[in-house]
Amino acid sequence: MNVLRRWWWLILMLMVAVATSFYCAFQWGFLRFNYPDQAVYPVQGLDVSHHQGEIDWQAINAQADQPKYRFVFIKATEGGDFKDPRFVRNWESAKNAGFKVGAYHFYRNCKSGREQAQNFIDSVPKQTDSLPPVIDLEFMGNCENDLTTAQLQAEIRSMAVALEQHYQQKPIFYVTQDYYAMYLQQGFEEYPLWYRDIFQRPKIAAGRPWLFWQYSHRGRVNGIDGVVDLNTFNGSVADFEARF
Structure with a gap:
């Protein structure tokens, strides 16, 4: 009986050790659920903010014959008045390193859409090659509000319209599955989606297409200390260059 009990303890400790190893590998960015086939999704990219700290943009693709990462979305603003302290440096450095750049705004549910649009417009240059x-739409880290669904949708649309009028480009909606299902499934079909799913390829209700897919939030990339979000464009290199 004692021998059997020892074996059970050994098996249990081994299972705990294996589970801990997998958890740590996932948390530190050495293991992820999605590995998009580059033959199918050849246009890969990143999204960054001040949380990534100082980035060596030249080092990201330095070891590849062809650039693995072609685009980057850079956090510019949040809510009505926050401006990412590293946005300007990241924007200029990424462009100089040959990346196709874009900017994103973290939408605050408790601020008006017009106010948030102005914060973004005041911060992000109007450049035709960008x-x-x-508009980053998600629940995580967001603020509470007393708006009805219709009121919140109206505020989101207000921001989207203001950005389109200023930049002459239809904004992209970055969405999580739950936020999309609650607020955006109806009435925003004209806006391209950047869809977050770190477990599988996006499967959006009614077969709605996605433009970008954030497939990992804990990637490891040369030139960046720590983890970073990984993304892919839904199309070929020719599709990407023709569209942008």
Whole structure:
């Protein structure tokens, strides 16, 4: 009986050790659920903010014959008045390193759409060779509000319309599955989607297409200390260059 009990303890400890190893590998960015086939999704990219700290943009693709990462979305603003302290440096450095750049705004549910649009417009240059502006719509880290669904949708549309009028490009909506299902499934079909799913390829209700896919939030990339979000464009290199 004692021998059997020892074996059970050994098996249990081994299972715990394996589970801990997998958890740590995932948390530190050495293991992820999605590995998009580059033959199918050849246009890969990143999104960054001040959380990535100082980035060596020249080092990201330095070891590849062809650039693995072609585009980057850079956080510019949040809510009505926050401006990412590293946006200007990241924007200029990424462009100088040959990346196609775009900017994103973290949408605050408790601020008006017009106010948030102005914050973004005041911060992001109007450049015709840039990717369209992005409105980041998610619950994580957001603020509470007393708006009805219709009121919140109206505020989101107000921001989207203001950005389109200024930049002459239709904004992209970055969405999580739950936020999309609650607020955006109806009435925003004209806006391209950047869809977050770190477990599988996006499967959006009614077969709606996606333009970009954030497939990992803990990638490892040369030139960046720590983890970074990984993304892909839904199309070929020719498709990407023709569209942007």
